[in-house]
Amino acid sequence: MKPIVTIVVVPRERFSCTQASLESIYAHTDFPFKLIYVDGNSPVKVRRYLEAQAQEKRFDIIRTNYYLSPNHARNIGLSRVDTKYLVFVDNDVIVSPGWLTALVNCAEETEATVVGPLMCEKQPIHQRVHFAGGESRVVTDVKGRRHLREKMYKQGHNAVELRPQLKRTQTELAEFHCTLVRREIFDRIGYLDEAMLNTKEHLDFCMTVAQVGGTVYFEPDSLVTYVPGPPLEWTDLHFYMLRWSDAWTLGSLQRLREKWNLSEDGYFQTKYKKLGVRRIATIIKPFVRQVSLGFENKPLKRTMKKIDRKFNRYLSDRYAKMLPQRKLELPPIQKVTTPELAKA
Numbered sequence: 001m002k003p004i005v006t007i008v009v010v011p012r013e014r015f016s017c018t019q020a021s022l023e024s025i026y027a028h029t030d031f032p033f034k035l036i037y038v039d040g041n042s043p044v045k046v047r048r049y050l051e052a053q054a055q056e057k058r059f060d061i062i063r064t065n066y067y068l069s070p071n072h073a074r075n076i077g078l079s080r081v082d083t084k085y086l087v088f089v090d091n092d093v094i095v096s097p098g099w100l101t102a103l104v105n106c107a108e109e110t111e112a113t114v115v116g117p118l119m120c121e122k123q124p125i126h127q128r129v130h131f132a133g134g135e136s137r138v139v140t141d142v143k144g145r146r147h148l149r150e151k152m153y154k155q156g157h158n159a160v161e162l163r164p165q166l167k168r169t170q171t172e173l174a175e176f177h178c179t180l181v182r183r184e185i186f187d188r189i190g191y192l193d194e195a196m197l198n199t200k201e202h203l204d205f206c207m208t209v210a211q212v213g214g215t216v217y218f219e220p221d222s223l224v225t226y227v228p229g230p231p232l233e234w235t236d237l238h239f240y241m242l243r244w245s246d247a248w249t250l251g252s253l254q255r256l257r258e259k260w261n262l263s264e265d266g267y268f269q270t271k272y273k274k275l276g277v278r279r280i281a282t283i284i285k286p287f288v289r290q291v292s293l294g295f296e297n298k299p300l301k302r303t304m305k306k307i308d309r310k311f312n313r314y315l316s317d318r319y320a321k322m323l324p325q326r327k328l329e330l331p332p333i334q335k336v337t338t339p340e341l342a343k344a
Contacts (some may be wrong), residue, residue: 001032003032003034004083005034005086005104006087008036008078009022009089010068011073013239015043016044016233018091018198020094020227021090025089026228028097037050040066040067041066064076066322067243070201074088075191078191079333080335084182085107085180086180086183090226092102092227092228093178093227094126094224096223103219106217106219106222110168111180111215112216113214114174114179114180115218116131116221117178118223119131122227127159128156131153132155134151135149135150135151136207138262146260154166159223169218170217174206178226185214187335193259196230197255204256208284213340229233237283245315245316249275276309279308288300
């Protein structure tokens with residue numbers, strides 16, 4: 001049977017989960033699929049592993065010699081998709097048996113545009129709920145100001161206890177950690193917005209889909225887990241710091257606010273105050289504890305935060321100057337006609 005779905009794997013924030021993630025896909029996916037692996041400047045060891053796996057399992061690799069923002073990576077993969085559906089999967093996601101079959105069945109039976117799984121987070125895998133559907137829409141207050149309504153359902157709940165209670169339902173939000181998309185929607189909305197550099201791009205996408213009449217569904221029969229950092233190897237650090245740079249975060253928030261004509265309210269003010277929080281939590285604090293023999297060293301932490309801000313600005317500025325000369329040009333999105341999946 002010719003595959004009707006393409007899995008597009010993209011880098012999220014590090015490379016040290018590459019093997020575990022890819023092995024889980026091939027171990028737990030019994031639905032026929034194509035796979036496109038977008039490799040954004042992975043270190044040599046990971047690159048060689050992917051090349052060997054691509055030859056053995058016959059999937060396509062698209063490699064760049066520079067790091068990729070999430071939507072840029074997804075668009076590179078999307079440009080090669082010729083199937084009815086595609087599934088965006090981050091390279092730190094571990095899937096479970098039947099995950100893809102459940103997503104496709106939901107799309108076929110509901111005619112959904114987008115389908116998201118029951119998303120768990122951290123280790124041990126498939127235990128702690130990260131996301132079980134949610135809300136993403138613009139609301140207008142009595143003074144005519146537009147605000148973003150964002151809510152994630154069931155975050156932090158025990159997945160084993162909660163899952164029997166969950167049912168397939170239409171929702172407003174799916175996350176790009178892992179999400180199935182009907183390919184034809186891109187004929188209507190174009191490529192993903194690459195000005196959304198590193199945060200809230202899933203909100204922008206889902207609201208854009210809804211704006212043109214598409215639907216989003218939550219499918220709890222599909223269970224996956226994303227395993228976040230900290231970066232586990234030195235070769236992860238550069239990409240991680242760029243991925244969560246202040247410049248990328250501020251650029252994304254500004255784009256979201258301007259694109260949807262949103263007020264610069266408490267939602268955005270809170271995000272501004274949290275700039276750099278991931279780098280502080282996953283790089284600076286562990287480093288300070290290590291060199292201070294486990295003790296809290298506030299003066300050193302303050303010094304490291306100042307150094308981090310300056311170095312982070314240097315990294316993002318250098319990347320911004322480099323990218324226009326090296327960025328891959330994407331072809332126009334072409335309409336693709338694919339056969340329907342035979343229904344039982």
